[in-house]
Amino acid sequence: MAVISEDSWLAERIGHDVFTIDAGAPIDGVRAHIASQHRAMYQTRVSAERVDVVRGLGHEGMYVVDLTLTFGRRPTLDPHAVAGVAIVEAAADQEEQLLAIAASAFRYSRFHLDPLIPAAVANRIKQDWVESYLRGRRGEKLLVALIGGTVAGFLGILADQEDSRALLTIDLVAVAPECRSQGVATALTHAFLVEAEDHCDEVRVGTQAANIGATRLYERLGFSIVNTEYAMHGHIDT
Numbered sequence: 001m002a003v004i005s006e007d008s009w010l011a012e013r014i015g016h017d018v019f020t021i022d023a024g025a026p027i028d029g030v031r032a033h034i035a036s037q038h039r040a041m042y043q044t045r046v047s048a049e050r051v052d053v054v055r056g057l058g059h060e061g062m063y064v065v066d067l068t069l070t071f072g073r074r075p076t077l078d079p080h081a082v083a084g085v086a087i088v089e090a091a092a093d094q095e096e097q098l099l100a101i102a103a104s105a106f107r108y109s110r111f112h113l114d115p116l117i118p119a120a121v122a123n124r125i126k127q128d129w130v131e132s133y134l135r136g137r138r139g140e141k142l143l144v145a146l147i148g149g150t151v152a153g154f155l156g157i158l159a160d161q162e163d164s165r166a167l168l169t170i171d172l173v174a175v176a177p178e179c180r181s182q183g184v185a186t187a188l189t190h191a192f193l194v195e196a197e198d199h200c201d202e203v204r205v206g207t208q209a210a211n212i213g214a215t216r217l218y219e220r221l222g223f224s225i226v227n228t229e230y231a232m233h234g235h236i237d238t
Contacts, residue, residue: 003021003022003024003025003026003029004019004020004021004022004025004029004030004033005019005020005022006018006019006020007019007020007043010041010043010125011041013121013124013125013128014041014117014121015121016039016040016041017037017039017040017041018040018041018042018043019033019040019041019042019043020042020043020044021042021043021044021057021062022044023044023045023046023047023050023053025044027056027057027059027060030042030057030060031060034060034061034234034236037236038236038237039236039237040235040236041233041234041235041236042062042232042233042234042235042236043231043232043233043234044057044062044231044232045068045229045230045231045232046229046230046232047227047228047229047230048067048228048229048230054230054232057232057234060234061234061235061236062232062233062234063232063233063234064230064231064232065110065113065114065231065232065233066108066109066110066113066208066209066210066230066231067208067209067210067228067229067230067231068110068206068207068208068209068228068229068230068231069206069207069208069209069215069225069227069228070204070205070206070225070226070227070228070229071204071205071206071207071218071219071223071224071225071226072202072203072204072205072223072224072226073202073203073221073222073223073224074201074202074203075168075193075196075197075198075199075200075201075202075203076193076197082182082183082184082186082187082190083183084147084148084182084183085145085146085147085152085182085183085184085187086145086146086147087143087144087145087146087187087188087191088143088144088146089141089142089143089144090133090134090141090142090143090144090154091144092134094144094151095131095134097150097151098130098134098142098144098151098154099127099130099131100176101151101153101154101174101175101176102123102126102127102129102130102154102174103123103124103126103127104123104176104177105153105174105175105176105177106122106123106126106174107211108207108208108210108211108214109122109125109126109208110208110231110233111125111126113208113210114233116233116235117233126172126174129156129172130142130154130156130172133156138156138158138171139156139157139158139171140157140158140159140168141156141157141195142154142155142156142157143155143156143157143188143191143192143195145175145179145184145187145188147179147182147184151176152175152176152179152182152184153173153174153175153176153179153184153185153188154172154173154174154188155170155172155173155188155189155191155192156170156171156172156173157169157170157171157192157195158170158171159200162202165200165201165202166199166200166201167200167201167202167203167204168192168195168196168199168200168203168204169203169204169205169206170189170192170203170204170205170206173185173188173189173205185214185217186217186221189205189217189218189221190221193221203223204226205218205223
């Protein structure tokens with residue numbers, strides 16, 4: 001893996017070059033790469049144990065935008081119907097509603113928390129993320145929550161491997177602002193657990209430390225923390 005690599009997908013949405021720094025990249029190399037750019041965004045994830053790395057990157061203009069909490073649990077068949085909420089697989093005729101939720105429901109992603117990324121850009125990133133599920137370019141499946149036939153939220157599922165173990169991960173989840181506090185996220189997560197039964201060894205989900213509501217939800221549903229990382233960004237515009 002290159003210690004500094006281009007993220008062309010994100011660059012298209014940000015509007016200029018975006019580079020991902022491997023957490024093990026030598027600081028001197030990072031400094032030289034940053035010095036060679038006139039306009040660029042840098043991103044990286046650093047284990048919460050590596051404050052030395054966070055400090056070193058901070059001297060190069062990087063800053064923490066998020067502390068990501070990754071939760072895990074064994075996949076178990078855990079059916080739990082939430083009154084008034086139906087869970088289905090995403091359909092083409094739901095696209096407009098799904099994209100509208102993606103443009104309005106996210107508040108705590110690293111893009112939304114970064115004060116140097118406009119909200120419109122952060123929202124577009126999430127919209128395009130959801131669209132990639134609908135076009136079959138990302139993920140395994142997009143689950144949709146319905147209340148009275150109207151789309152109330154969604155949950156995207158990714159498949160991965162870790163140390164020869166099969167993992168299913170909640171890639172992104174959102175609830176329409178007007179449908180919050182109605183059990184939508186709970187219903188989606190239970191449906192995810194049912195999907196995971198017999199298909200993986202562990203399920204994972206990441207959320208931001210700033211998102212207290214999501215943290216409480218996953219703890220209530222039997223998840224526990226398995227990893228913590230700082231998400232760091234840097235913006236060069238000279």
